[in-house]
Amino acid sequence: MMSNEASYWYLENIDVTGILCPQKIRRGDLEAHFHRCYKRGEYIYLPDEMSDRVFFLTDGRVKIGTYGDSGKEITKAILGKGDVFGELSLIGxxxxxxxxxxxxxxxxxVVNVDEMKLLMRDHTSLGLFIMKIMGSRVLEMEKRLESLVFKDSRTRIIEYLLESAEKKGRRVGFETEVRKFITHQEIANLTATSRQTVTTLLNDLRDRNILTFDRRRLLIRDMDKLKGETLPVS
Known part of the structure; x- marks a missing residue:
């Protein structure tokens, strides 16, 4: 995992897994706190459902999104192992x-809200972790809004690729690999562009040997060249 200024919680000494593990809950209340497995393509929750639980992803990937007035899907985030979601239930x-x-x-x-509040009271580090999650997501949404207003679609897509490499990538020689590369449609949903625009840009970057990709991974051959693609043409 590559380091960056906005380091993830697991780079800090916060044992969230240990705190939330059912076997370590003194109360032993599995109705308030349990693990659940979901198959691919299942909804964990939908808009307008009761917001009374917080979720800690221990394995797999989950997409957080919403639907616009026209029914178009809007992707807010794609989460992986170690991420928390549904946290807005803690603030009303x-x-x-x-x-x-x-x-x-x-x-x-899965932890219900009352139980989570008790855990946050008993474990200062957990409260700090949740606060950082909320703050980082507000900053991320502000960043995406600014990008939508001030940057063109090409730049938004390239910046998403760079961000993925910085947060999720690993060095392979002089190259950077991102595993579990998402679909072109998901990139379009995240960057407020079209699937065709994403496909055209990725194919262009591949033709110029800046990166390559398939359904399993993205391999950036030259990070500096990719960063250069975001600079204005003189």
Whole structure:
């Protein structure tokens, strides 16, 4: 995993898994706290459902999104192992405003709101972790809004590729590999562009040997060249 300024929680000494593991809950209340497995393509929750639980993703990938007035799907985030979602229920959200959908088989630790608040009271590190999650997501949404307003579609797509490499990539020699590369449509949903635009750009970058990709991974051959693609043409 590559390091960056916005380091993830698991790079810090916060044992969230240990805190949330059912076997380590003194109360032993599995109704308030349990693990559940979901098959690929299942909804964990939908808009307008009761917002009374928080979810900790222990394995797999989950997409968080919503639907526009026209019914178009809008992807807000794609989460992986170690991420928390549904956290707005902790600050007064009564009903879900978005959906959570499994992109592959996933295992989720489910904690009801009352239990989570008790855990946050007993474990200062957990409260800090949740605060950082909320803050980072507000900043991320602000960044995406600014990008939508001030940058063209090509730049938004390239910046998404760079961000994925910086957050999820690993060095392979002089190249950078991102495993579990998402579909062109998902990239389009995340960057407010079209699938055709994403496909055209990726094919162009591949033809110029800046990167290559398939359904399983993205391989950036030259990070500096890819970064250069975001610079204005003089």
């Amino acid at each position: 959200e009564d009903h879900r405003r978005d959906f959570a959908y499994t992109m592959e088989e996933a295992t989720v630790c």
